[in-house]
Amino acid sequence: MDWDKLRIFHAVADAGSLTHAGDVLHLSQSAVSRQIRALEDSLSTTLFHRHARGLILTEQGELLFDATQAMTKRLDTASARIRDSEEEVFGNLRVTTTIGFGSIWLAPRLSKLYAKYPDLSLDLMLEERVLDLPMREADVAIRMKEPSQADLVRKRLMDIRMQLFASPAYLEANGTPKSLHDLAAHRLLCQSLDVTQVSAGATLVRELMTYDVGRTLKVNNYFGVLQGVLSDLGIGVLPDYLSQDFPQLVRVLPAVESNEVPVFLAFPEELRGSKRVEAFRDFVVEEVVAYRKARQDAA
Known part of the structure; x- marks a missing residue:
């Protein structure tokens, strides 16, 4: 033909x-x-x-x-x-991850990657659907669970937990809950249970809903929940990694949190020698190390 x-x-x-x-x-x-x-x-x-x-x-x-x-x-x-057989890092790299992680953690850090590799272009595909890496729907994925597909290079980056946060203004106006029973006097902001999300987060929300929660605001992604919390709308179920970039938020009911959620970076075996993938992987690992150190110093 x-x-x-x-x-x-x-x-x-x-x-x-x-x-x-x-x-x-x-x-x-x-x-x-x-x-x-x-x-x-x-x-x-x-x-x-x-x-x-x-x-x-x-x-x-x-x-x-x-x-x-x-x-x-x-x-x-x-x-x-x-x-990628050349030494320079350039061209387009398609990266997929969740809306929350991509918007809250990854995107604000990309200026450091571009400063080091100005000729690199990223297509950042933020969605909860798991894209097929071997079929090249994306080049690199950051996922909230270990990938099950074969022929993928994978690296565990960190573990996160879902926790409760609120703004100082909201707590000043509505009071700080001392127990889960106090949620009856508050608005809970969380991701909708009928959309794809981290299973540990969904489990925590279901547990919270067994109590007499006063009001709710449900959003289909964690970035929307964060915007609601920053706008003083209520107490939000959010990933713990946001505490570093939003130190003004207050942890509510510190004993309440989800199980650990592993965060993996993965890419197809055939891209193991890619300079663009290597540069992005090293950048993310460096940022995770800096994030961990900052959390340890703050503890």
Whole structure:
């Protein structure tokens, strides 16, 4: 099969439109259409159903798209490894982690990484869904549990616990609870139990809900809970790592906390020699060491 036609087919299938694919490929719509027709003729099959809302892959088109997706990922991997054979750290690195950890802990520290490697670009993908590293949905992941996928290089970074925090202004206006029973007079801010989250955090929230909690504000990620706490809305269930960057917050009911949650950094075995991955891994490890030391000094 003609590689150029396959490249154009992949762009059309990905965009769902001849026009949008042409924009990406810098080709006219008519040129893209001709290439698709020529590919269909060479395969003696129809690859797209055409209708007013755009293009939909046929069953045969789905089979070919699966193949071109795999080819594209392999080519991206080869390209990355070729670029990483140089000593300079540059290019794009796709990093995935949770919304809370990425927003609260990782993003504020990235200026140090960029200062050291100004030619490095990051795609920071913050979501609770676990992306498939071997399938190259991301290059590096920081996860709140040990990865189960095979062929991954993994490193345990640290352990965290979910704890209760409030702002001084909120506590001054509403009082400081002395026991869990006192939560009846407060608003509890927590992550919603019906969304993906750290299991230890969900367990702690369920335990808290067995008490007579006065009011609640449920958010679908920890960054939203933090914003609510900073805005004096109530007592929030939050990860302990935020205490370093938000020292103004007050730990409430210090005896109440979740079980330990392990934090792992992982990447595919095939990227072991990547200079970009190595630079990012070393940066994160250095920041974790500094974070641990600061917590020990504060204890």
